[in-house]
Structures are given as structure tokens and as C-alpha cells.
Amino acid sequence: MDLLKLLFSNKVFRFIVIGITIYLASFFIYSKATRGARANQFVTKAGDIVFKPAHAVFGKPNRSESFEERGAEGGTFGEAGDLQNAPSIGALNVEQRMISPNIDVSGLVDFESKADIFSKIGGRLEKIFVQEGEEVSLGQKVFQVESLQMELELMKQQATLEASRSQARLAKEKWEKAKMNVYGLLQEKEKSEAIYEKVKEELEKARATFFALEEVYKVGGLSKEEFEIAKLGLTTKETALGVAKRDNEIRSIGLTDEDIVQNGYVLPRSKEEKLNLFKEINTKIERAEYEAMEGVCRSHEAQVNSTKTMLKEVIVYSPMKGVVAKKYKSEGELLGGASGNQAVLTIININKVYAVFNITETESTILKKGMRVDFFADVFPDIKFSGKVTLVSPLVDQKAHTVEVRAIVENVGRKLKPGMFIRANIVLGNPTPTILLPSIALLANEGDKSSVFIFKEGRCYSTEVKVGKKYGNDIEILQGLQQNDVVLLEKLSQLRDGMPVTPSFSR
Template sequence: MRAGKFLFVVPPIFFIFTSCFSKKNDSAQTFRAASVNTVIAKEEAKDTKISTFGTVSYKTKHDVSSLVEGSVQNLFAKEGDFVRKGQKLAVLRNVQMENQKEQYENALCSAEASLSVALSKLREEELSVQSRLLSLEKQELSIRQKEIEYENACQIHRNNEELHKLGGITDVSFKSEELSLQSQKTSIDIAKKEKQISSLGLTDSDIVLMGYAIPDSIEEKNKLLVKLNTRSVQAQIQSAKASVSNAEKSLQSINRLIEELTVKAGVEGIIGARNFEEGEYVAANAAVFTILNTSSVYAVFSIQEKDILKYHEETPVNIELPSINKSLSSVISEISPFADPQSGNFTVKALLNNFDRSIKPGIFVKSTILQTDNPVFVVLPETAVIQSNQDKNRNIVYTVKNGCVVLQNVEIDSIENGKAWIKSGIKEGTVVIDKPSPFLKEGENVVTN
């Protein structure tokens, strides 16, 4: 009986004990901390390169024009042709200039003929003056001879005068002798007068009167007298030379203008435009051709307004030219000072060397712009950042501090390739819950995995 009573009582006690133990375990399950996956926030330098598309443009262009008007007579180049500096591109014609050139050529011939006549006349005048000088010398010798003869005749007459007194000479003979002496005296006087007339302009007084000193030698004196007595002809020569010079200058001027009718390339490059055809009239200074200098070209592309402050001149750029299977490295050489009013983009240029002329203006380019000083951000997986339900502009991360959930507001720079680049809100080393449950609440205990 006792043994049976004992066995009967034990099962209820065991049941009560088992039941209490089960209730205790249920209470522990109720307060167990949630298990979460976490990541550690890290700092990384963000590669801020961007890729954009554009086209190739010429570096400079040069309008080739003529300083004078005319009609197109010949064309030697077409659009797309490569031309070198100084190469003949076209020839114009101006009939008025051709007629004017003929007039100037005739004027030059006339002036040269006048100069030739004046030079001949000068030679004749010089010979004439030299002849006069020689004639004066001859007259001087003749006068001296006559004076000697006259002195001799006078001496004879004086001797005969004694004979006449003695009756040795008749009165008729003596009288005839006196008349002969008088004739000789008159002849000498006439010769002196003739010499005086012939020496007009050839005397020492004439030299002094013209402001010159009398030369010491006869030869120099005669040269000076020739020069002084041919001044009028020398003036004619100077006038004729001036006429020749003016005619030559006029002809040179018209020739230079006619040379402008031959249109030549001022630079090396590609003909980008031919603005006239044969037979068409070309006004003065009108552009006949436009030459594009392609020894260097620009890769032209656009950068969005939000990115423009990240880049500056000398920023490295990689340029790809798919059509010619070519890649080049360059730097930004120009940035437009203002944005396009329609797209809001800024135009950017990078200079490319093109010595082989393989890069043609207008072809497609792909540009990758690099940044040398990459900014540093705190990086998290994109799945760790939650957008607030109350404020769409508010971004939240669930951090873990001392085993509890703490919500942190963060400012995001960008989300790229599954990464969130965070400007502010958390620091490197912060423990952040990845893919947080929407049922997690701030302050809740969690267990990290």
C-alpha cells in the first residue's frame, strides 16, 4: 500500500516541475536579442572619372581671300583637299587692272625715252662746253700770236719812220704801213672781244658767283665749268629720272595687286570650304576658301553642371577614337565660361596632336576625364542605407553601439555600383547593420553576426 501511494504521488510532482521549467524557457525566448548582419564603415578614395561623348573639331581656321576684286578664272583645289602653305588655290581676273598695267608700262617706256634723250642732250652739252673751253684756249693762242706780230710790225714801223724822214720810203708806203698796223690792232681788239663773248659763263667770276671756290688745277676747273654750264640739262635728267621712278612704282604697285589675283594658301591644312566657282565674281577681301588647320585638333565634349567644379584645365583626359581604332592621352585645355542655356552642360576641349592627319574633324570621340585629387568618403553597401518614410530626402543607417540599435542620419554623395558614398553622419569603423529589418527599432538589443 505504501509503495503504491508513493508511486501515485510522484507523477503529479514531476509534471508540475516539468511544467514550470517549460514556462521559464518560454520567457527566455521572449527576451532573446535579434540576430543581425553588420558591416564596418570604411574610408575609400572615390574614383571620380566620368565618361562622355563628343566630336573632333579643328583647332584654327584661316579664310583665304584676295585684296582685290575679280572673277574666278581657274580653281585648283576642292573641299577636303590637303594644301600646303603658299600653294596656288585659284586665279582671278580683273580686266581694269590689266588695262591699267598696259598704261603704266607705256608711261614707263615714255619716261625712259625722255631720260635717254636728256642723257644724250647732257652729253652734247658737255661736249659743247668742252669745245668752248678749247676754243677759248685757241683764241688765247691766236691773240698772243697776233700781239707778237703786231709788236714786231710796230718795231719795223718805227724803224721805217726814220727812213721815211730821210726819204728812203715814200709817203704812200709809209701810210700803207700805218694802216696795216691799225688793222692789226683792230684785229687784236676784235679777237679779244670774241674771246670775251666766248668765255661768258666760263670765267672765274662765274664760278665765284655760283658759290664755288676756284679750283687750283685747270682740269678740275674745267670739270666744274662743264657742270655749271649743263645745269639745265641735268635738271631735265632729274625730272626724267623722277618720271621713270614714278612709272616704275606705279607698275610695281599694279603688279602687286595683280599678284593678289592669284589666291594662295596662307597656312597648311585641309580645305574646309570653297565659296566660289569658276566665272563667279569675287568682291575684295571676300573669303574664297576656308582652310582648317588640322596639325592639332580639339576633342570637344560636354560635362554636366553638377560635375564641372570637379575639373579644371590640365585635368588628364583619355580620348578614344573608335572609327580609327586609336587612343590618346591629353589634358583639358579649355572649359567654356558659361553653360549651354538649353542643356545646362559646359563645353570642354582637349588638344590632340595630329601630325599624321589621321584624325578628321567631325569624327566621334569617347572621353574619360580623370581627377588627380580623388575625394575620400565613408563607404557602405547600398543595402545598408534606408530612406526615411517620413522624409524622402532623409537617409538613415542602423548602427550598433553596446549591443543596441542606434539610428544615424547620413548625407550621401552618390550611390554607384552597389556602394553608398557618404559625405557625413558616420565615421570610419562604425558598425552598421546591413539589410536591416523594417521591424527593428532604435534601442533594441541585437546580436551581430
């Protein structure tokens, strides 16, 4: 310990120890940095000279030099020897395949058609004829609502209707009788007119007689008493004429030509037409009463027909062929009618179903109706289903910028059920020549750029390629390769540009 303290107290010794430590640390860093075959040639040669003493103690680093360097330095093997001893690497001969442009997308199965079955009338749910999962045909009975209350209401309405009909018949008879009375009124009018004319003539005669007697009275040929009697007789005739006139006027109300004109009719020429118009004018009240009762009858009849129609809705029938997907009500529950009431049953048709997907805006411009859609359901991974596009939605989802696509599918065996998750491949056009490589042949770079090793003239060379879509374990090559190029598939991390290899075509 004293000796070490003595040595470290010497500055020269300390500088020597620090220098050796830095030298050895630099040697180990250099050795680690130059282990790869791609180490810089100038740095490697300079390092070998500088660290030659360290090499003598610790040995040279395990480096794989490029075959060109080894040849230049006079290595153990020449070029012919390198090629003869080149490692065997799995390889693939590039070939173009006819691939249809397509897109891969996930989606769901949806039913083709669905019907929620409601009751149009209120009442207690008396009977449900079907169960969930049961197949139903078009027009099949599915449930029935209790009808007793409605039948009693119908009986009451029918009785009311019969009463109103009787009243209407009575009103009609009164109207007909009133029309018949018009003929009698005309006869009375004519009679009063005749009486008036007769009284008028008698008055004229009485006046003539009175005037003659008056002249005789003036010359003294007639006593005053006789004159007063003659004057009283004239007055009586005048009074009788006034009474006859008033009676004629009363009996003429509604039976004159003026009445026809005042009621908005054209004065007819024939006597029969005039008689019919007089009947119309003089039976307005009776006619109105009859029409009012007829309106009441129609109202009651409408109520009866409405109740009869609603009674037909007591039994509800399936509007479509399908399967009962859900039952929401149980027998005995009270239904409030179609307005705001929950459905009793839901029936769906799954003989055909829709495969529903969402694709990008760009893809939607290519996709057209009638294009084929192939897809697999997760629950049936080995069964391939196919359908045809029936709808490319005209609307774009503003948040996801996608477009909904629907394809109709024949649901053979009803394997597909609404809500199933599916993965689809939508064919966008006719097959085109396409280069596909296994994913294991690519060294990933950035974006859509990758690189592969190709075999050429006994050696391998790294080549950059542009990749496209994936097809299972294969990937599309858009640029960088040509037909009949040989691509290496194995030990890619060990390959270097210009390295001799022997391709092995096991695929």
C-alpha cells in the same frame, strides 16, 4: 424623428453626444500620431490609459516600439532574441580609395587653326579646285581668278615703260653731250681771253703811237687830217677792246672760280677736278631732265612689277594643311578684292583640336598648364579622349566669373569635330586617399550635410556626414566616416537608431 427631436431638445443629451464626438475624434488623431516607433513614451502611455475604452472597441494602433521599450516592458523577445531575428540589410565596408582631385565641367570642341582664304585681286572667279570636306595640303591650289584684263593692262604698261626708257636714254645722251660741250666752252673762253689780251696790247701800242703823234701835231709837224686819222684808229682799238672784253665775259659765264664757289663747291687744286666741276655746273638742266625721265621710268617699272605681282595672285594656294570647312563663293561670281570682300573658302586643321571649357575663378588658381584633361563627347559616350591644358586665360568673364581653359587633343581618326558638346574631367593634382559612398546610402539633409546609418555592435545608428563632389553614382565623404566603418545601403526609411540589423555584404 419625433424621438430624436425630443432627445436633442434635452441639453444633457446634447452635451453627451458632443463629448463622445470630441473623444472619438481625439482618439483617431492620437492613434494616427502614435503609429511611428519614435512616438513620445509618456504621451503614448498616457494616451493608452485615457483611450482604453476606445482601444477595447477599435483596437490599439499598429505601433513599432523601440527595442529598448519592448525589453523593458517584458516583450515577447529579449535582447538575444532581437539580435537573432534582426533583419538582413545590404551593407558596405568603408574603404579609402586613391582619387585624384579633379573638376567636372562641360565644354565644346574647337579647331586648332583656321584660315579664311580671300582673293587679293578683283575679278571673276574662274575655277575652284577643291570641294567642302576635301583635305588640302600646304601650298595646294584652291581657286583661280580670271586674269585676261590684267594681262592686257600689263602689256599696255610694258609699252609705256619702253617709251619712257627711250626718252630717258635720249635725255642722258643730251646730258652727256652737254658735258662734252663744256670742254668746247672752255676752249672758247681761253680763245676769247687770248683775243682780249691781244686787243689790249694793241690798244696800248695804239695809245703810245697816238700820244707821240699828238705831240708832233702840237708842234705843227702833223697835219690835222693825219691827226684825226690817228685819233680814229685809237678809238677803233678802244672799241675793239670793249667788244673783246664783253665777249670774254659772256664766254666765262659758269666757267670761273667764282662760279665754283657760288655753287657751293670747294675750289679744287687740279685742272681735271675743276673741269669736272664746270661740267656739273653747266649741265644742271640736262641732268635734271635726265633724272626726271629716270623717275618716270621707275614709276612705270613699278606699275609693271605691281601688275606682275598681282598676276601671281591669280592662283590662290592653301596656307596650311587641313580640310575645306566651308565654300562661300561659286565659279563665275565677281570678286572685289581682299578689302571688304567675303572669303572664298575656309580651311581648318582638325588633326589636333582644342577642348574648350569655362571654370570658376577659384578653380582657375589651381589649374596649371600641362595638367591632363579627360573627356567624353556626347556622340561617342564610350570613347574616352585625353588632352593637356595649353592655356588658362588671364582674363575673367565679368558676368559669369569664369575663366576659359583650352586643352590640345590629338584628334585620332578625326572623330572630334568643332562645335561638338563634351563633358570633361580635369585632374588638378596627385591622387589622395578619399572615401566614396554610393548615393543610395545617404539621407539628404541641408547644404553639404547628409546622414548615413552605420552598423555597430549588432545595431544601426544614424551618423551625420559632410559630402563633397560626385563621382558618377558615388559621392565623396569629407567628414563623419572612417576606414572600415560599415554603412547600410538598403531600407533606410525603415531603420531607426538602435535597431538590431544583420549587415549583408553583397557589394
